[in-house]
Amino acid sequence: xxxxxxxxxxxxxxxxxxxxxxxxxxxxxxxxxxxxxxxxxxxxxxxxxxxxxxxxxxxxxxxxxxxxxxxxxxxxxxxxxxxxxxxxxxxxxxxxxxxxxxxxxxxxxxxxxxxxxxxxxxxxxxxxxxxxxxxxxxxxxxxxxxxxxxxxxxxxxxxxxxxxxxxxxxxxxxxxxxxxxxxxxxxxxxxxxxxxxxxxxxxxxxxxxxxxxxxxxxxxxxxxxxxxxxxxxxxxxxxxxxxxxxxxxxxxxxxxxxxxxxxxxxxxxxxxxxxxxxxxxxxxxxxxxxxxxxxxxxxxxxxxxxxxxxxxxxxxxxxxxxxxxx
Amino acid sequence: xxxxxxxxxxxxxxxxxxxxxxxxxxxxxxxxxxxxxxxxxxxxxxxxxxxxxxxxxxxxxxxxxxxxxxxxxxxxxxxxxxxxxxxxxxxxxxxxxxxxxxxxxxxxxxxxxxxxxxxxxxxxxxxxxxxxxxxxxxxxxxxxxxxxxxxxxxxxxxxxxxxxxxxxxxxxxxxxxxxxxxxxxxxxxxxxxxxxxxxxxxxxxxxxxxxxxxxxxxxxxxxxxxxxxxxxxxxxxxxxxxxxxxxxxxxxxxxxxxxxxxxxxxxxxxxxxxxxxxxxxxxxxxxxxxxxxxxxxxxxxxxxxxxxxxxxxxxxxxxxxxxxxx
Numbered sequence: 076x077x078x079x080x081x082x083x084x085x086x087x088x089x090x091x092x093x094x095x096x097x098x099x100x101x102x103x104x105x106x107x108x109x110x111x112x113x114x115x116x117x118x119x120x121x122x123x124x125x126x127x128x129x130x131x132x133x134x135x136x137x138x139x140x141x142x143x144x145x146x147x148x149x150x151x152x153x154x155x156x157x158x159x160x161x162x163x164x165x166x167x168x169x170x171x172x173x174x175x176x177x178x179x180x181x182x183x184x185x186x187x188x189x190x191x192x193x194x195x196x197x198x199x200x201x202x203x204x205x206x207x208x209x210x211x212x213x214x215x216x217x218x219x220x221x222x223x224x225x226x227x228x229x230x231x232x233x234x235x236x237x238x239x240x241x242x243x244x245x246x247x248x249x250x251x252x253x254x255x256x257x258x259x260x261x262x263x264x265x266x267x268x269x270x271x272x273x274x275x276x277x278x279x280x281x282x283x284x285x286x287x288x289x290x291x292x293x294x295x296x297x298x299x300x301x302x303x304x305x306x307x308x309x310x311x312x313x314x315x316x317x318x319x320x321x322x323x324x325x326x327x328x329x330x331x332x333x334x335x336x337x338x339x340x341x342x343x344x345x346x347x348x349x350x351x352x353x354x355x356x357x358x359x360x361x362x363x364x365x366x367x368x369x370x371x372x373x374x375x376x377x378x379x380x381x382x383x384x385x386x387x388x389x390x391x392x393x394x395x396x397x398x399x400x401x
Numbered sequence: 402x403x404x405x406x407x408x409x410x411x412x413x414x415x416x417x418x419x420x421x422x423x424x425x426x427x428x429x430x431x432x433x434x435x436x437x438x439x440x441x442x443x444x445x446x447x448x449x450x451x452x453x454x455x456x457x458x459x460x461x462x463x464x465x466x467x468x469x470x471x472x473x474x475x476x477x478x479x480x481x482x483x484x485x486x487x488x489x490x491x492x493x494x495x496x497x498x499x500x501x502x503x504x505x506x507x508x509x510x511x512x513x514x515x516x517x518x519x520x521x522x523x524x525x526x527x528x529x530x531x532x533x534x535x536x537x538x539x540x541x542x543x544x545x546x547x548x549x550x551x552x553x554x555x556x557x558x559x560x561x562x563x564x565x566x567x568x569x570x571x572x573x574x575x576x577x578x579x580x581x582x583x584x585x586x587x588x589x590x591x592x593x594x595x596x597x598x599x600x601x602x603x604x605x606x607x608x609x610x611x612x613x614x615x616x617x618x619x620x621x622x623x624x625x626x627x628x629x630x631x632x633x634x635x636x637x638x639x640x641x642x643x644x645x646x647x648x649x650x651x652x653x654x655x656x657x658x659x660x661x662x663x664x665x666x667x668x669x670x671x672x673x674x675x676x677x678x679x680x681x682x683x684x685x686x687x688x689x690x691x692x693x694x695x696x697x698x699x700x701x702x703x704x705x706x707x708x709x710x711x712x713x714x715x716x717x718x719x720x721x722x723x724x725x726x727x
Contacts, residue, residue: 095423
C-alpha cells in the first residue's frame with residue numbers, strides 16, 4: 076500500500092510543510108542510539124492532521140465540495156479540516172465538544188471553520204454530526220477511520236524514512252489509530268524489516284487492551300492530559316494495527332510530562348502532550364530494554380504542538396529544573 | 402574577509418550543529434515578505450556562541466591548551482567555552498556574575514566548566530579575570546571583541562545565506578557586537594548588496610547611540626530582559642559595525658515579549674529574549690516601513706534559546722492568548 080502513501084504525498088506536497096527531522100546529541104549519548112524526531116509540531120495547523128485533511132478534501136467529488144464538509148474532533152483534526160477547506164474553497168462545519176481546549180477552538184475559527192458545539196461524550200459528537208449531515212448534505216471527514224486520512228497521515232513517516240534512509244524502529248502515539256496506521260504502512264513499505272511500536276497513555280489504554288485481546292474496546296471518558304489520544308480505535312485502523320504493529324506500550328501522565336519537559340528545555344521544542352507520548356515511551360523502553368535499543372536507528376513522530384502557554388506551564392510547574400540543549 | 406569565515410566554518414563544522422532555517426506562512430503573509438529564521442536556539446549549548454568558542458579554542462597553541470582557558474560571561478558564552486573546552490580536552494574556568502541566570506550556571510557546570518563568581522558590574526568581571534590569568538597563565542577567550550569569536554559567530558549567517566542563496570536584509574541582535582560583526586562579514590561576503598540591521602533593546606541602547614555618534618558609549622547596568630545584550634561594544638566589533646551595518650534600531654521590552662510569544666505559539670520555538678530581539682525589530686519595521694520591506698528576502702538570526710520555564714512564563718504571563726502555527 077506504499078503506492079497509496081506516495082499518491083497522497085504527490086497530492087498534498089504543495090500544501091503542507093516538509094517538517095524538519097531533529098536530533099539531539101544528548102539523547103543519542105544517553106540512549107546509545109540514533110534518534111530522529113519528526114517534528115509535526117512544525118506542520119501547518121500545528122499538527123500532522125493537515126496531511127490527512129488535505130488528502131481527503133482534494134479527492135472529493137465536485138458536488139461534495141459544493142455542499143461542504145463536516146468533521147468532529149476535540150481539536151487538531153478540526154483545525155486541519157478548517158485550514159484545508161479554506162485553502163481549497165470548501166465550506167467546513169466542525170462539531171466540537173464543549174470541553175475542547177480553547178487554543179484549538181480559536182484556531183479552528185481563525186481558519187474560517189464554523190463550530191457547532193456538542194456534549195463531551197464521544198456519542199454526542201457523532202449524533203450531532205449525523206443530524207447536520209442529514210440536514211445539509213455535508214460530507215464527513217473522519218478524523219482517523221478513513222483511508223484518505225490514514226494515507227495522508229502516513230506521509231509524515233514517509234518523509235522521515237526517505238530523509239534518514241534506514242530505520243529500525245518507529246514509535247508513534249495511538250489515539251484513534253490513524254497516525255500509527257499510516258506510519259506503519261509508509262515505514263514498512265520503505266523498510267520492510269522495521270518495527271512499529273504504538274505508545275498510549277496508561278489512563279487511556281483502550282488500544283493496548285484491544286491489541287492484546289484482539290477486539291476493539293471503546294475508550295470511555297479517559298482522564299489523560301494527552302487530549303489527542305482519548306478516542307477509540309476504528310475497524311479500519313485496528314485491522315492495520317493488528318497487521319503492522321509489533322507492540323503497544325503505555326506511559327504514565329508523569330512520564331508524558333517528563334518528555335514534554337525534556338523537549339522544551341533540552342531541544343527548545345514546544346510539543347503538546349500527545350506529541351510527547353512517543354518520547355515518553357522511548358524513555359520507558361530505555362529503562363527496561365536498553366540492550367535492545369542499543370545501536371538502533373529510531374524514528375519518533377512528534378505529532379503536534381498545539382498547547383497554550385498557561386496549560387503548558389500548569390502541567391509542568393512542579394517538575395522544573397535547569398538544563399540546556401546539546 | 403569571507404575567507405576567514407569560510408576557514409572558521411571548515412574548522413568547526415564537525416563540532417557544531419547545522420541549525421535549521423525555519424519559515425512561517427503566517428509571518429510571510431502578514432509581512433508580504435519572505436522571512437528566514439536561522440534557529441541558533443537549536444545550536445549545541447543552546448546558542449550561536451558554540452561557533453565562536455570552538456573556532457577560538459581549536460586555534461590555540463599547545464601551551465595555551467595545556468594551561469587552560471578562561472572566559473567571563475553572563476551566560477551563553479560561558480557554557481559554549483565550557484562545552485568546547487570539554488570536547489577538546491582543555492580546562493576551562495568561567496567568571497560569572499552572581500546574578501547570572503541559574504539555567505546558564507547549571508549548564509556551564511554540567512559541561513565541566515569551573516565557575517568563579519564575581520560582582521554584578523562589568524568591571525568586576527574583568528578584574529577577577531585578570532587576577533586569575535596572572536595567577537594561572539590562562540588564555541582569555543573574549544566573548545565578542547576577539548576575531549576568532551567573531552569569525553566563528555559569522556558561520557551562522559554563512560550557513561543561512563548559503564542555504565537560501567539570496568538575501569536582501571539580515572537582522573541580528575547587538576550586545577557586544579560579535580554576532581552582528583560576523584553576520585555582516587559573512588552576509589556581505591556572499592551577497593554584497595545585502596543590508597545588515599542591528600536590533601537592540603531600548604533599555605540597553607548603547608550600540609544605537611555609539612553608532613549614531615561615532616564613539617563607543619559604555620553600557621552601564623542596563624535593565625532589560627535580554628540578558629545577552631547588556632554588554633558594551635568593543636573596539637574591534639565597533640569598527641566592523643561602522644563599516645558594514647546600515648542602521649541600528651531599538652525595541653521595547655514589550656515588543657521583545659510579543660516576539661517571544663509569537664515564536665512560542667505560532668512557530669513552536671523556545672527562544673530566549675535576546676534571540677527574539679531581531680523579530681521584534683522586524684515587527685517594528687513592518688509598522689513604520691512596510692513598503693520598504695515588501696517582497697524582500699529577510700534573514701533573522703535567532704541567537705539562542707536558553708531560558709528556564711519559570712522565567713519564560715513569568716515574563717509573558719500577562720500577554721497570553723491563543724493561536725497556532727501555519
